[in-house]
Amino acid sequence: MIAPTGRRAESLGPALEAVLPGAQVLHFPAWETLPFERVSPSVETMGRRLEVLWRLREPSRMPAVVVTGVRALLQQLGPDATTVEPVRVKPGDVLDADELLTRLVHMGYRREELVEHRGEVARRGAIIDVFPSTADAPIRIDLWGDEVDRLTEFTVNDQRSSNDLAEAIVFPARELMPSDEVRARAAQLVADEPWGREQWERLAEGTLFDGMESWLPWLVPPGEPRLITSVLPDTAKVVLVEPRRMRDRADDLLAEEA
Numbered sequence: 001m002i003a004p005t006g007r008r009a010e011s012l013g014p015a016l017e018a019v020l021p022g023a024q025v026l027h028f029p030a031w032e033t034l035p036f037e038r039v040s041p042s043v044e045t046m047g048r049r050l051e052v053l054w055r056l057r058e059p060s061r062m063p064a065v066v067v068t069g070v071r072a073l074l075q076q077l078g079p080d081a082t083t084v085e086p087v088r089v090k091p092g093d094v095l096d097a098d099e100l101l102t103r104l105v106h107m108g109y110r111r112e113e114l115v116e117h118r119g120e121v122a123r124r125g126a127i128i129d130v131f132p133s134t135a136d137a138p139i140r141i142d143l144w145g146d147e148v149d150r151l152t153e154f155t156v157n158d159q160r161s162s163n164d165l166a167e168a169i170v171f172p173a174r175e176l177m178p179s180d181e182v183r184a185r186a187a188q189l190v191a192d193e194p195w196g197r198e199q200w201e202r203l204a205e206g207t208l209f210d211g212m213e214s215w216l217p218w219l220v221p222p223g224e225p226r227l228i229t230s231v232l233p234d235t236a237k238v239v240l241v242e243p244r245r246m247r248d249r250a251d252d253l254l255a256e257e258a
Contacts, residue, residue, distance in 0.1 A: 001016075001065060001238075003068070004248075004249045005069050006071060009027060010027050010029075013027050013067055020064060027068070028052045029048055031045060031072075033214070038214065040174075043117075050081060050171050051171050054171070062233070073227065074250060075227070076220055076226060079220060086171045088167065089168045090148065091148050101121065101128065108173035108208060114129075118131045127143070132168070134169075138153065138154055139168045182203065184204075185219050189219075
């Protein structure tokens with residue numbers, strides 16, 4: 001379901017849940033940033049977008065309804081946004097702590113001494129703390145050797161473990177990640193588009209920096225723009241809310257970006 005604005009789309013969620021009891025309704029948010037603004041969208045926004053795209057790929061986890069606004073509809077998806085897999089952890093799993101940390105950092109999580117905000121990860125001996133991009137509370141992974149001995153939420157204020165969890169699903173904290181494809185494309189742009197040399201070199205080196213998502217339009221292979229409609233199943237039905245206002249809003253957004 002597509003509405004003219006993100007605020008209108010977000011307000012439709014509770015209304016749909018009221019008339020569709022038991023149905024999963026997810027909101028696909030737009031970035032809060034303006035085109036080519038040198039700041040990144042919020043960690044939560046990027047994580048929730050990636051969660052929706054992940055759920056749309058598999059019928060068993062597909063939501064009944066996805067609501068979104070025109071801005072989110074028109075935004076290109078990153079090269080790996082439609083294939084990314086979250087980190088899934090359960091008590092009893094066997095994992096390598098170093099590999100897990102490396103993967104989380106690659107997914108955009110920042111290493112800190114203490115985890116206090118979304119998108120942060122910390123390690124203290126056999127304990128790994130991480131605040132998932134889509135979670136309301138951080139999680140703690142207690143290891144016994146290579147086995148997950150306990151999986152809990154914890155509170156930021158006193159850093160104490162609270163509720164036990166049966167499973168944790170950790171989505172990336174970045175929508176644009178320095179994959180081999182992205183780095184190769186950025187390296188090519190150093191020669192093709194020299195005006196952005198400084199940014200292309202940072203991306204080619206795999207560096208994470210604030211505002212890197214604003215360069216995404218150049219990093220998508222030519223002729224292959226991907227929108228959320230590109231990943232909808234063939235059986236999906238698209239509902240337009242206030243089509244005329246949507247068209248006007250789309251024209252304004254495209255003009256602004258141009």
